[in-house]
Amino acid sequence: MYSKIIGSGLLITTAFFAVADQYNMSLNYEPITMKNGAVTTQPASVVDKAWHVDKKTVTPITEGVYRIAGWGIGNVIAVQAPEGWVIVDTGDSMTVAKEQRAALEALLNDSLDVAAVLYTHSHYVFGTQAWMGENTKVYAHEWMEKHLHADNGVSALAGNFNARAMIQFGMLHPESGPDAFPNQLGFSMDKLSGEKGYVSPDITFAHNEIETHHIAGTEVIVLPSPTDVTDSVAYYFPAKSLMVTNAINGDGGIFNLYTLRGDRYRDPIRLVEAADLLLSYDFDFHVDIHGAANTTRKEAVQSIHAFRDSMQLIHDQTVRAISLGKDAQGAAEFVHMPLAIRQDKEIYGQVESHVKQVYNGIMGWNGWDVYDINPLRTNEFAKKYIDSLGGVETVIEMVKSSNQKQSLDGWQWSLYLTSQILEVDANNADVKQLRADAARALGQRTSSANARGFYISEALLHEGKLSIEGHELHSFQQLGQMMGVIDEQRLKKSPIASNVEYLRYLVDTQKAQGLYAEFNLAMNDSDAAFSIVLRNGIIQVAQLPNDGVTISLSHAQWSDVLLGKTRFSQLDPSLKDFDKALTLQP
Template sequence: MTYEVEPAVHPELAAHTAHFAKRVYTVAGHVHVAVGWSSANAAVIEGPDGLVVVDTGSGADLAAVIEAELRPQLRDPKAPVRAVVVTHHHPDHVNGLSHWAATPDVDVYAHRTFLAALTDQSGPTLHIMGLRSVYSLGNLLGPSDTEGVNDAVGPHAGVGTPSFVMPTVLVGDALETEVAGVRLRLFHNPGETDDAISVYLPDSDVLLCGDTIQGPTLPNIHTLRGCRYRDPMQWVRSIDALRAHGAAHLIPSHGQPVSGADRVAEVLAVERDCIQYIHDQTVRRMNEGLTPDELAETIELPEHLASYAPYAREYYGTVKHTVRQIFFGYLGWFGGDPVDLDPLPRAEHARRTVALMGGRERVLGAATEAYEAGEYQWAAELATHLTRIDREDTDARAVKAAAFRRLGYAQLNVNWRNWYLTSADELEDRIQPILPLINFAAVFAPRDLVARIPAAWLIELYTTRLRAEEALEVDTVLGWRVLGGVHGEEEVALHIHRGVARFLREIPADAAVVLELPRETVESLHLGRTDLRGALAGGDARTIRGGAADAADLLDLFDPLQPRRPTELTLR
C-alpha cells in the first residue's frame, strides 16, 4: 500500500524564513551582528583597541565564513580579536571557538558553571541526545522537506566543524570590565540554560542577551531532544533583569536585532508574560487536579499574546509541551491515576486492544479510513497499535508514515515538523537513524573538549553501559591505566559487583584485569570511533595484568556505543 503526499510548508513558517536572510546588521554604530550563516548569530563589538566577539557560530569553518562577512563592515577591517564571550554552552554558540580564539592572547569569557554544563551535556546521555537532536533539527531530511524551511531560531544551516577552547575568565553573578577599549557588564542571566550570561554595553545602551530571548519565537521551555528542567520563573526573572536596563538596543543570539527603547521594552514584556502566563495558569489548573494531558488540552495563550508576531508565535516552543514540562518539574511523571502505576507492556496492551477491535485487518482498515477522512492523528494512533505488535507490518508502517507526513507538512512548529517527517522516513526505511549518531554526538562533545575532560570521568560513564542481566554472578575488578593527555597518567577501576559497576578512583591490589591504554584511545572510545574489544585487538590497548581473553570477557559485559538493534524511536 502506497500513499502519495506532496511536500508542503506551513505558509507562516515559510514566511518566517525571511527573518534569517544573510545579512550583517550594525547596531549603535559599533556592534555588528551576522545573521543567517549559522543557526546562531555571531556578534562583533568594535572598540578603539580591537574586537570583542559574542558567541561564535556553530563551527570553526562557519566562523571563518562569518568573519569574512563581518570584516568589511568594520572601521578597521584588520582589528585584532581581543576577547570572546560565550553566552552559554550550547554547540551553536561555542563550536566556533577555535577560530575566534586562535591565539593564547585572546581571552574567553564564560559563566563559572559553563564547564560543568558543557561536560554534563557531553556525558551519560550524549548519544541518545545526539540521536534525538537529529530528529528535532531535521538533519536527515532530504531537500524536498527542507527547502524554504528554517529552524525557527535560525536558518536551516549545517552544524559546521565543532571545536573548543578553554575559558580563561569565569564570570560569577556579574563582572564589570573593559576590553578593547569597550566597557562591558557581564551578568548571570539564566533561562534556556543555567550557565547563561548576558552582556550590557553602558556607553551605547546595547544588550546582548544570548538565548535569554531565544529569538523570534515563543521560547522553547521544553526541547524535544531532551534537556534538564528549564525553570520558567527563573527565566521570567532573567528577562526582568534585562528589562531593568531600559536598553535602546537588544541583540539576541538568534534572529534580527531589536532597536528603539519602546520596541525593546515591548518585546521583553511579551516574552516574559508568555512564559509567566503559561506557568501560572498551569500551576493553577494543576492545583485543580488536571493531568498533563488535560493541561495540554486546556491552557492556551490569550489572543493579545498569541498573536504577537514573531516573538510569541509557536515556531519553536509550544504551549502544549511547556505545560507538561511544568507539571513534571513540580510533580514528576505521575498524573494521579493508579492505572499508570504498573501498566501493561505496550506490545501486550496493543495486542489486547487490537483483539477487542476485531483483529489486524479491522484496525488497518479503520486506520486507512481515518487517513482518507483527513483524521491523521487518529490514523497514526490506530496504526501504532499494529506496529507495536509487529515492527515489520509494512501496511501499518505505510499508513502511519503517510499520516505523519500530512501532520508534518501542516505544522507551524519546526520541531514538530521535523519529528513527524524524520519518523515518516524511518517508517519507510529511507533512513537508518543510528548511522549519523556518532558524528552528531561529536557536535555536543567536540574532540577539543573531550581532550580536556579527565579520563576518570569518561571511564566512569561505563557504569551506565553495564549489561547488568549478564553480570549478576560477576564479582571482579577491571583496572584502567591511562597514559598521556593534559591530566597526565590516571589510574581508576570498575568493580563489577553482581550487576553494578562501582567506580573506584584507584586500582586495588586484587584487580583481576588491568588495561593500559593511551589517552587518545579513551577519547576515541567516548566518541564512538572505536570499541574496547577493537582497541584491545588492534594494539591500542593492552593488558598489564590478566590475560587478553579475560579482558575480552569483561569488556563484553559493557554495551558498545552503537545499540545491538536498530534505534527506531518511532516504533516504540
Template sequence: MKRELNMAVTILLSLSLFGSLAFASGGGSVIAAKPLGVEKDATSFTQEINTDLLKVLPFKDSRDFKNAQKGFIARGEEVIKDKDGNIIFSTKEFDFMQNLKKKAPATVNPSLWRQMLLVNIAGLFKVHDHIYQVRNYDLANLTIIEGKSGLIIMDPLVSAEAAKAALDLYFEHRPKKPVKAVIYSHSHVDHFGGVRGIVNDDDLKAGKVKIFAPYDFMENAIAENVMAGNAMSRRASYMYGNVLPKDVKGNIGAGLGTTTSAGTVTLVAPTNIIKEDWEDHVIDGLHFEFQLTLNTEAPSEMHYYIKEYRALCPAENVNHTMHNLYTLRGAKVRDSKVWAKHIDNMLLKWGDKSDVLFAPHHWPSWGTQDIKKHVAQQRDTYKFLHDQVLRLANHGYTMDEIGDMVKLPAELDNNWASHGYYGSISHNARAIYNFYLGYFDGNPAHLHKLPPEPAAKKYVEFMGGADNVIKQAKNTYAKGEYRWTAEVLSHVVFAEPDNQQAKALLADTLEQLGYVAESGPWRNFYLSGARELRTGVKAMPTPNTASPDIVQNMSATMLLDYMAVRLNPEKAVGKKMKIGFNFTDTNELYTLILQNSTLNNRIGLDDDADTRIVTTRVTLDNIMLGKLTIAEGVKNGAIKVEGTKGKFKELQGMLDDFEFWFNIVTP
C-alpha cells in the same frame, strides 16, 4: 582491542548539543524497506487548517521583515567548504523559499513559513555603529563588537569553518583588527564550537585573547549529551530533519535557525568565568555588565549589556519564538519560572538604558520602548505557561489534558515572537507539569502500563483486528482526524510491523500533521517519521564532533561514568574487580569498582586494586581519537599494566555498544 577502541569512539560520538551532529557515519545494521510511496500533497482538510490561519494571525504586520533586513551589507559566499572541499554549510539550500516569496505552499503552516522566510535572510548586517552580525552562516549568529583597539566576538557558531567564513565576510567590509576577546553566552555547541576559526593558538598562548563564559561552562558544554547521548542523537536526527529533502514537502528549517554547519567543532577553555549574579568587566576599553542566568535556556548562561553602546544581549533567553522548556531531542526540563525571573531582572536593570537588543539567534530590536515590549512579552510567555499549567494541575487535570488546554491570551497570541516555532505550547506545558510532578498523572491504571509492543497487540485485538482498525482509520483520515488516526495506526504498526497497508496510511497521516505544524521540530518529527515508515531506517553520514578540543576537555570522571552506563548487568553477574588508573601527566588517580553488576568509580587509587594501568591522559585522548590502540600503547610503553593481566579486557567484554540508527516509529 577493537572493542576497547569502540568503547572510546562511542563515548566520543555522544558529545554534541544537537546530537544530530554527533556521528561521523551510521554504524551497525540498517533497516531498509521497500518504498511504500512518495510524499503526498496536502489534503483539503490540511489546506483548510492552514488557510484559516491567514485569517486570524496578523500577517499584515511587516515590522519583523523590516528589522530582519535592516542594516544589510552583503550576503557573502553562499557555499562554505572545509579544507578538503566538502560543503559544510550552504545558504543556497533553502533558496526555494525565497523564490516562492511570502506565499506559503499548501504543505507548510503559513506561520512557520513566515518565520523561516525571516530566518533565511543571510549575510552581514550592521546592528549599531560598532556592532555587526553575520546571520544564517550556521544555526546561530556570529556577533562582532568593535572595541577600542580590536574585536570582541560573541558566540562563534558550531564549526571553525563557518566561523572563519563569517568573520572573513566582516573583514571584506570593515577594517581588519585583531580579536581581543570572545564571549560564550552559554554552553550549547552553536555558541562555542567555531572558536578556533576566529582565534589562533599563538595569540591564545600569549594571552592576547580573553574568553568570557558563565559559571560551570566547561562542565555543561560537554556533559549534557554524554550519558544519554546515543538516544538523544538519534532523536535529534528527527528534530532537525536530517533525513528529509529540503523542499516544500520536507525540511524548511527548525524555527530557531535553518540548520547546523558540518565542519570542525572546537573548544577553548575560558580565561574569565562570570561567577556572580552581576559582574562588571572592561573588555578592550568597553564597559560590559554581565548577568548570570543559570538554569534557563541552558544550565550555564548569561546576559550582558555594553554601557558605551547602550546595547543589550539576552543570550538565548529572549528570541523571536517561544523556545523549548523541553527539547524534543531529549534533555532535562528547563525551569520556566527561573527563566522568566531572569528576564524580568534584566528588563528592570537595563530596559530603560537600551537602544538596541541583539541575540545569538534571529534579528535585533531597536528603540527602548520596542525592546521593553519585546522582552516583557517573552517574559510573560514563559511565566503564563508556568502559572497556568500549575493552576490546572492543582485543579486535578493531568499532563496530557493540560497540554491541550493551555492557550495564550490574545495579547501574546497576536505577538509573533510568542508563537511556537521552536518550542510549542503543547510540549512546553507538559514539560512544566513534568518538572513539578513527573510523568505519572496519579491514575493507578497508568502506574504499570504494558510496554508499546504487547500493549499494541492487545489494542488491535480489542479493536477487532488490524483489518478493522485500518478500515476505521481510513475513515478518520478522510475526515481529517489525523491525531486520532495516527494513534490507532501506531498500535497496528507496533502489533504487526510488516503490515505495509498500516505503515503506508500512518505515513500519510504523519505527513499531514507535519504540513500543519507551526513548530519546525514538530514538522521535522512528523515528516521524518513518515519517511522512515516509507523507506526504512537508512544510515546517513553526519559530521563528527569528536575533535581533540572536546576530548581533551572531558573529565576522567565523565569518561568513567559513561563506561558505567554501558555496563550490561547480565554479562557482569557474579564478577568482582578493581581497576586503578594512574594518569602521570595530570597527577590524577582513579579506581573502577565492579561488584553487584554495578560499576562505580572514585578518585584515588585503592591499595587492593586487581590491576593498575599507568599511562597519561594524552595517551587516553589519542586512543579515543583513534590515533592509538591500547595494544600499541602497551607495546610502545605508553601504557603499563601492573598486577593481574586481562582484567580491563574482561571488563570491556561486559560493555554494550549502542546502535545509533535504532527504530523510532516501528518496534
C-alpha cells in the same frame, strides 16, 4: 477563514481560532507551498524574515556594534572596544565563521584585531578559531565546557541527543519539494559534521553570580541568565548601552520551553527571573543570539516583557491546572493564553509540550489514572488492544477510513492506531505508508518547527527515504546508536575524565550480578588518577585510591580499552569481572 497575499505573491488561507479552545492551536493552519516546494503553514513561511535571517547581513546596531546574521538562526555580535574587538558567540562551524568574519571586515574595510571571544552558552561555540588572534582571550560560564562535552563529546547521551536533534531540525530531509524545511529552524548536516573550531575558555564566570570584567578596555557586566541551558549568561556593555542575551527575545515567538528532541528541564521561573534581572539595567540596545535586534529601550522592554510574561503564564496556569486536579494531558488542554501572546507565535515549539514539561517538572510522570502505575508492557497492550478492535486487518481498515477523513483528528487517530499495529507487525508495508501519510499531513499543517521535524522525519522513515551516509534508516533508535558510536578521534578529543566516566554506562546489570572488582587508574601522560570499583551492578568512579591494583595507561591506551581492543583481564587477571560485566563495542 480569511485569505491574504504575502510578499512572494502567494495566496495564504489562515484559520480563525476559537478563543474558548486553544488546544492544538499550532496545528490549525491550511497548508501553503513555498518557492522551494515546501508544504507548510503561513507562520512557518515567514520565520526567516521575522527573525531577520532571510539574508546574510552585517547590520550596524549602534556605533561600534554589529549583528552578523543569516548564516543560520544564531547571531554573532561584534563589539568594538578600545583595545580590540569583542565577539559574542561564534556559530556552528569554521566555514560559517570564516564567512562571517570576512563579511564584517569587508563592511569595515579593515582587518580585525579580536581581543576577546565571549560565549553566551554552549550551543554556538564552534567557529572560534576563525576569530582568534595572537592574544585573544575566551570567556564563558564555568559549566559551559562540561555541558558541551556532555551533549557532543564522549557521553552516553550524545548519540540520543544528536539523533533527536537531526530528526527535529530536519537534517536528513530533502532540500526542496514538499518535505523540505520551510525556514532556518531546519539545519543542514553541516551543523553536526562541519569543521569545528571550538576553543576552551581562558576565563570563566562563577555560576549565579553577577561579575564585572574589563575586557579589551571596556567594562562588561556578566549576568546569570540560565535560559535554555544553565551555563547561559548575558553581557551588558554600559559604554555601548548594549545588552546581549541568549534566548530572551519575545518578538521571535514563544520560547522553546520544552524541545521535542529532549533536554534538561527548563524551569520557566528561572527564565522569568533572568528577564527581570535584565530589566533592572538601563540599556537602549538589545541583541539576542536569536531573532531580530531591538534598537530602542521601548522595543527591548516590550520584547523582554513578552518573553517573561509568556513563561510566567505557562508556569502559573499549569500550577492552576494541577490545583484543579488535572493531569499533564488535562493541563495541556486547559491552559489558555491571550491571542496576542500565542496566535502565530508557536513557530518553534508548541504550548501543549511546554505545559506537559512544567507539569512533569513539578509533579513527575504520574497523573490520576492508577492504570499508569503498573501498565501492561507496550507490546502486550498493543496485542490486546488490536484484538479488542477485531484484529489487525480490521484496524487497518479503520486507519484507511481515518486518513480518508482528511482532518486533524483523523490523522491523529491514524497515528495512534498504526503505533499499535507496528508494535505487533513491525514490517507491515501498507501500515507504514498509511502512517507516513498521516504524519506528513500533520507536519504540513503545524506552525511548530519542532513538530514538523518529527512528523516529516517519521513519514520519510516509513517510506524508506531517510538515510545517512548512504545507509537507509529503519528506526530512529538505529540513528541514535550510529550517532553514539565512539571512535579513536572522539576519545582523543574528549577529556580523560569524561572517557573514564563513560565506563559507568556500559554495565550490563544482568551479567554483573554478584561481581566485584576494583583497581586504580593512573594516567602516565597527565596527572589524572581514578579509583574504579565494580559493585552491585554499578561502576563507581572516584578520586580516593581503593585497595585494588594500580594500572598505568596513557590516554590512547585507555581508549583502546573502551574500544574493546584491550581487555581488562589483559591489564591484570584480577580485573576479569570487568570483562564479564561490560558491553564494549567490538
